[in-house]
Amino acid sequence: MSTVxxxxxxxxxxxxxxxxxxxxxxxxxxxxxxxxxxxxxxEMDYPMIKVGDAQHGGFGPAQGGAPAHWLGHVAVDDADEAxxxxxxSGGSIVAPAMDIPEVGxxxxxxxxxxxxxxxxxxxxANWTPAEGVFVWxxxxxxxxxxxxxxxxxxxxxxxxxxxxxxxxxYTLFSSGGADRAGCMPLPPQAEGMPPxxxxxxxxxxxxxxxxxxxxxxxxxxxxxxxxxxxxxxLAVIADATGAAVGLFxxxxx
Numbered sequence: 321m322s323t324v325x326x327x328x329x330x331x332x333x334x335x336x337x338x339x340x341x342x343x344x345x346x347x348x349x350x351x352x353x354x355x356x357x358x359x360x361x362x363e364m365d366y367p368m369i370k371v372g373d374a375q376h377g378g379f380g381p382a383q384g385g386a387p388a389h390w391l392g393h394v395a396v397d398d399a400d401e402a403x404x405x406x407x408x409s410g411g412s413i414v415a416p417a418m419d420i421p422e423v424g425x426x427x428x429x430x431x432x433x434x435x436x437x438x439x440x441x442x443x444x445a446n447w448t449p450a451e452g453v454f455v456w457x458x459x460x461x462x463x464x465x466x467x468x469x470x471x472x473x474x475x476x477x478x479x480x481x482x483x484x485x486x487x488x489x490y491t492l493f494s495s496g497g498a499d500r501a502g503c504m505p506l507p508p509q510a511e512g513m514p515p516x517x518x519x520x521x522x523x524x525x526x527x528x529x530x531x532x533x534x535x536x537x538x539x540x541x542x543x544x545x546x547x548x549x550x551x552x553x554l555a556v557i558a559d560a561t562g563a564a565v566g567l568f569x570x571x572x573x
């Protein structure tokens with residue numbers, strides 16, 4: 321079995337899209353110590369996130385006046401076939417399937433509620449995605465049951481609900497015996513915000529990272545550092561370009 325087959329259903333890459341990729345890369349470099357490695361300088365000039373001698377994601381310009389955001393890429397067997405399933409399941413194509421030379425093929429899609437992500441098929445069957453920087457992806461939506469059906473058809477995710485107490489239910493998406501992402505209803509304080517995927521970054525100290533982000537020009541703290549029982553400590557901020565991102569440290573095992 322190829323490593324691509326074992327990665328199907330997993331978030332394997334993340335791109336930060338904004339009107340100022342240079343400012344975004346500076347912010348995260350200062351906040352988390354990320355290095356930047358430019359792929360194909362003079363040709364593609366694509367700044368990639370380098371941590372621990374591995375590439376984890378990159379920075380690029382937001383298209384069509386879209387607000388700054390993180391775009392997650394989920395591995396699928398065939399991006400074109402997945403795009404067909406998207407439309408058949410009530411979603412839409414945001415950017416048609418395209419080849420990235422030497423890398424793979426991707427299509428950017430929106431689910432029926434409007435949350436956007438990329439479906440990606442790598443060119444190298446032996447490609448192994450790096451781990452340790454982007455630790456979780458979470459869908460906040462207006463229709464959890466609809467999301468379960470859509471992503472089950474398109475990506476092949478199974479779903480199960482967890483009782484988090486206080487009347488809150490959290491949904492886990494999984495495939496191949498591994499948890500891939502989470503899903504929850506848009507919280508009341510997010511009224512008016514569109515459904516979206518939220519990316520979480522692993523940090524050693526959530527509180528200290530939030531304070532440092534404030535000093536570096538973060539535009540908002542959506543959620544101050546909070547403990548989630550049996551899960552860990554997390555916070556959600558808007559970075560210097562306005563993109564929402566989560567910070568997470570798992571509970572000590």
